[in-house]
Amino acid sequence: MRLLPEASWLQFNRRVLRQSERPDFPLLERLRFLAIWNRNLDEFFAARIAKIFLKGRGDAAHRALLEEAQAQCLYAAERYHALLQEAAPVLQVLSAEALDELDWMYFRVFLAEVVAPRTDLIPWEAVGDLSHGALYFASPKHLVRLPQDLPRLLPVPGREGTFVRLGALVRARSDLFLPEEAPLYEFRVLRLLESERARADWDELAQALEGRQEGVPTLLVAEEGFPEAWLEGLRRGLDLLPEEVFRLPPPLNLTLVEALVEAGPSGWRFPPLKPVRPEGFLKNPLGRLREEDLLLYHPFEDYGAVERFAEAALRPEVEEVYATLYRIGEENPLAEALLEAARRGKRVHVLLEGRARFDELQNLRWYLRFLRAGVEVLPLSERKVHAKALLLLTREGGFAHLGTGNYNPQNGRLYTDFSLFTAREEVVRDVHAFFRAVRQGSFPDLALLRTGxxxxxxxxxxxxxxxxxxxxxxxxxxxxxxxxxxxxxxxxxxxxxxxxxxxxxxxxxxxxxxxxxxxxxxxxxxxxxxxxxxxxxxxxxxxxxxxxxxxxxxxxxxxxxxxxxxxxxxxxxxxxxxxxxxxxxxxxxxxxxxxxxxxxxxxxxxxx
Missing domain, CATH: 3.30.870.10 (Endonuclease Chain A)
Structure with missing residues (x-):
């Protein structure tokens, strides 16, 4: 039985959603999976659906994907309300109608001073320009856009564990956001965010990122009860098929449950993992590798060993360093060690992949940091660099780390991955040959390792x-x-x-x-x-x-x-x-x- 990649991936995301049912998982962890599922689905409509959307939009395969995605959305809404019932009264999300006068005394000011000045009032004629992923409201004459950085779930002052949706507050006080009071209905638009431009260098990458928000709409999600005439106007303005419109009960983006996960009692979360620490390696990484290889299985064995290996670049005998970096996050001790090595006069070369999907802006920031610290950032090759390799070279030879996961401290503690550390001459030689070839713009000729x-x-x-x-x-x-x-x-x-x-x-x-x-x-x-x-x-x-x-x-x-x-x-x-x-x-x-x-x-x- 053959499956389309997109259909198989959607089935995986259903498996993610089903983690919210796990009887052996604590309540907040089950809630967290709703956020993971929703973030995955947004990515699906922003990137993974691109091939079918652009080449077979409206055909049976495309419609089947939409049907499965909508079924998941409806089931996720059921799970959200079921988990809230289970969490009550320790955690609860109130409707705007359930707030009392003291609550409103605060939220009236919050809406007027914090939210209203930052919202955008948009004419219906501009419907084709709506942004990906934002929360919008429709009224008879205008559209209202909420700023992306405002939390969608707000704590109610003085009521521990009690929250209210920002969307519900805005709807209850439409007079603060419209020229005249009128009903408001929530909706979101998802768009393709893949740049269609080939990026061969960092300048072109920056240009591509500037224009990425102009992708084609792929989905309209509107709340149940949305007026049919308005919904049809949105659909036509966005040039969407009827099947590309989902009607769902609010909230339309379940990533807001992360606020509940953070606020909930610690007993409702997984107990912290205590990874095994390779003490001998952590004390003297290079000395340990001169004796034998080391293989670690993260996160059960400490990812900090990878960062400790990178810090060994600062040792006097290390003269040159090479690294591939893909999704490295906002804060990264390994990358900081490379920067410090360059400041101390070491020759540091980094293959920083600027085209890691949705991490491009983060990597652009790291590119500038490396550049200004004296690190040689190798040119972006025609092939995307996804290898995970860190090489420390000395006069006598060298040491290599090869892995299955990104050099990302958060991922290193949440993802299962293998790390191999070695000083074997044949491995170090091949890793060095890989970096030299990519640096020179040629294809690597490797004896033991394989690429391409x-x-x-x-x-x-x-x-x-x-x-x-x-x-x-x-x-x-x-x-x-x-x-x-x-x-x-x-x-x-x-x-x-x-x-x-x-x-x-x-x-x-x-x-x-x-x-x-x-x-x-x-x-x-x-x-x-x-x-x-x-x-x-x-x-x-x-x-x-x-x-x-x-x-x-x-x-x-x-x-x-x-x-x-x-x-x-x-x-x-x-x-x-x-x-x-x-x-x-x-x-x-x-x-x-x-x-x-x-x-x-x-x-x-x-x-x-």
Whole structure:
């Protein structure tokens, strides 16, 4: 059974939404998944739907996606109200009508002094220019836009745990926002935010970002009861199909529940994770690597070890540093260590990927910081750089970190990823060759590691080598959509091999001989791994790449072998725990999904 990538991804987001039902999750964590789901769905209509929207808009496949998305929205609204009922009276969201005169004494002033001066009054004629994601209100003669930076859920002074929606307050006092009092109805517009311009340097990136808000509308979300004539005017003004209009009960953006999560009691959250700290490595990273490789599994083993390794760039024996940076966030100790190394006169070279979707502005800020600190920011290549590599070079050799996850401190503590630290000469040589080639604008010629379509070739060759009754393949990816890899998997499975697929988000082929599942739970599954039995001498590879055509053809990724026997055993133990998991799993079957919750095998618990 074949699936469109977009349809498979939407099914993943439904699995995210279903975490709000988990009987073993604390209440605030279940609420948090509503926000994650909504943020994912906004991204879907801003980017992931682009191919079908632009090439097949209105066809059966596009309409099926819209139908599934709307069904999820209606179910999310049900879950929101059910979870609020469960949270009451410790946490509650009041209607504007439930506020008393003392409450209104405060909110009248708040609306008049804080909100009204910052709202925009827009004529109906300008409907085609409405911004992506903002909260709007429609009235008979005008549209009103709320500023994006105002919280959508406001605490009621003097009533602990009690909130009111900003939208409900605005509707109750329309006289503060319109020339004359009139009814107001809420709506949002989502647009494609992908720039259609090819970006070859940082100047062009900045120009592309300036114009990105002008994308084509893909969805109109309006509250139930929205006047039909007004809704039709919005739809026509935005040039949307009738199916591209969703009617939902407010709130129209469930990310506002994050305010409840922050305000709720700590006992309603997951207990903090205490990651294992590799003490010997943290004291002397380079000395430890001179003895043997180190493999860590985050977040259960401290991501701070990666930052500590970066700080080793400041040691006297380190002369030169190379790093790939993709989604690094607003604050990043690793990036700060690179800046400090440059200030101390080290030669620091950074492949900062400016085209990381929706993180472009953040990376542009880092680009200027690196530039002004004396770091060489390598030119943006034709291929997007998605590899995760950090290289410290000394006169005697060097040290490398290779990973499956971004150099991002927040992700490093919430995502499951592998980190490999090594001083092996053959690995350091290949990592250095990778950076030199990209710096020179040429394609890397690597001996041990793989990049580009060589990753696909290795995967296909290794899978086909397992195409016999005693063969076994375990693949773990976020997305598995590449036709050649899938074809090889079918061949191996039909020849009798056991094929285990751990695919978090997108799997475009469901086969009765596959053992396929998606793990969704407390931590975002993010590691990419390929393991092959090889007659009992397991071959294990880690990679930054998902098994998608674009990752092989249009990106610089890195796939690298796990050479240490102990490290291979560790990776295989993680994979086999996930294969057995029956607490966070959804079996992906041709006839549909099967939920595995409540069992004894929890792969998201710290390894024993």
């Amino acid at each position: 379509e060589a990753i696909r070739a290795l995967l296909v060759e290794s899978i086909l080598a397992e195409a016999h009754p005693k063969g076994r393949v375990i693949l773990k990816f976020n997305h598995l959509t590449d036709p050649e890899v899938l074809s090889a998997l079918v061949e191996a499975a039909e020849a009798g091999a056991r094929v285990d697929l751990l695919v978090r988000s997108t799997l475009t082929l469901l086969h009765p001989r596959f053992q396929a599942k998606s793990l969704v739970g407390r931590y975002l599954e993010h590691a990419r791994v390929a393991a092959f039995r090889a007659g009992g001498a397991w071959k294990v590879y880690l990679t930054s790449a998902d098994a998608m055509p674009r990752n092989f053809q249009n990106r610089f990724e890195l796939l690298f072998p796990v050479l240490s026997k102990e490290a291979r055993r560790k990776v295989l133990k993680v994979l086999k725990r996930q294969v057995r998991d029956d607490r966070n799993s959804f079996l992906l079957l041709p006839e549909g999904e099967k939920v595995l919750w409540g069992g004894r095998h929890d792969a998201q618990r710290p390894p024993g």
